[in-house]
Amino acid sequence: DAGVIQSPRHEVTEMGQEVTLRCKPISGHNSLFWYRQTMMRGLELLIYFNNNVPIDDSGMPEDRFSAKMPNASFSTLKIQPSEPRDSAVYFCASTQDQGHYGYTFGSGTRLTVV
Amino acid sequence: SQELEQSPQSLIVQEGKNLTINCTSSKTLYGLYWYKQKYGEGLIFLMMLQKGGEEKSHEKITAKLDEKKQQSSLHITASQPSHAGIYLCGADRTGANNLFFGTGTRLTVIP
Numbered sequence: 645d646a647g648v649i650q651s652p653r654h655e656v657t658e659m660g661q662e663v664t665l666r667c668k669p670i671s672g673h674n675s676l677f678w679y680r681q682t683m684m685r686g687l688e689l690l691i692y693f694n695n696n697v698p699i700d701d702s703g704m705p706e707d708r709f710s711a712k713m714p715n716a717s718f719s720t721l722k723i724q725p726s727e728p729r730d731s732a733v734y735f736c737a738s739t740q741d742q743g744h745y746g747y748t749f750g751s752g753t754r755l756t757v758v
Numbered sequence: 759s760q761e762l763e764q765s766p767q768s769l770i771v772q773e774g775k776n777l778t779i780n781c782t783s784s785k786t787l788y789g790l791y792w793y794k795q796k797y798g799e800g801l802i803f804l805m806m807l808q809k810g811g812e813e814k815s816h817e818k819i820t821a822k823l824d825e826k827k828q829q830s831s832l833h834i835t836a837s838q839p840s841h842a843g844i845y846l847c848g849a850d851r852t853g854a855n856n857l858f859f860g861t862g863t864r865l866t867v868i869p
Contacts, residue, residue, distance in 0.1 A: 648800075677857070686859060686860070686861045686862065687846065687848075687859040687862075689856065689857065689858055692856070700856060735800060735801070737801075745806075746791065746803035746806055747791070747801075747803065747848075747857060748803065749793075749800040749801040749802075749803075750800055751799060751800045752799070752800050754798075
């Protein structure tokens with residue numbers, strides 16, 4: 645299995661532009677998570693899906709952030725418009741059976757907003 | 759998250775030495791996870807503990823969860839440079855797939 649696949653690995657964009665991050669979870673995993681990691685705040689849970697349905701989006705910073713999971717093999721996290729304070733590493737993770745076998749993380753997308 | 763306190767924040771040890779990292783919660787946890795992260799990479803799952811008093815080992819790494827399920831320790835025996843990285847504890851408080859993390863412990867192993 646190729647693991648959780650995220651794209652792009654690096655993204656540099658100008659303030660005000662729309663940014664879309666992509667994630668392909670492990671086949672058969674029924675839960676998907678988006679995290680953000682910064683030096684100041686550590687690793688924060690933004691939103692998670694169970695069977696493609698958003699369950700908890702209380703960690704989404706504000707309305708500029710949105711996430712979708714149109715099917716079991718694909719999810720996107722969109723920021724519109726982007727701001728410099730959104731610069732961070734964004735991780736996607738997936739799991740099955742409520743995490744009893746651990747959550748598998750992707751390699752992350754390093755976002756820089758200038 | 760301030761709900762999980764890790765100590766120490768950073769640790770520098772000589773190769774071959776043993777070390778312990780602690781993770782403490784003020785509330786009872788449903789599950790406790792240990793992950794390792796190398797700079798610029800994703801998190802690698804190490805172990806999950808769910809039962810009070812549970813202990814698991816993988817190679818030279820042992821993790822324990824106390825009886826109250828509020829504190830966990832990660833112990834590395836005879837550390838090697840390959841153990842270097844950031845160790846993160848994560849917890850699920852309710853069993854509802856809401857995994858939150860501590861601030862991490864940065865481990866450096868000097869050859």
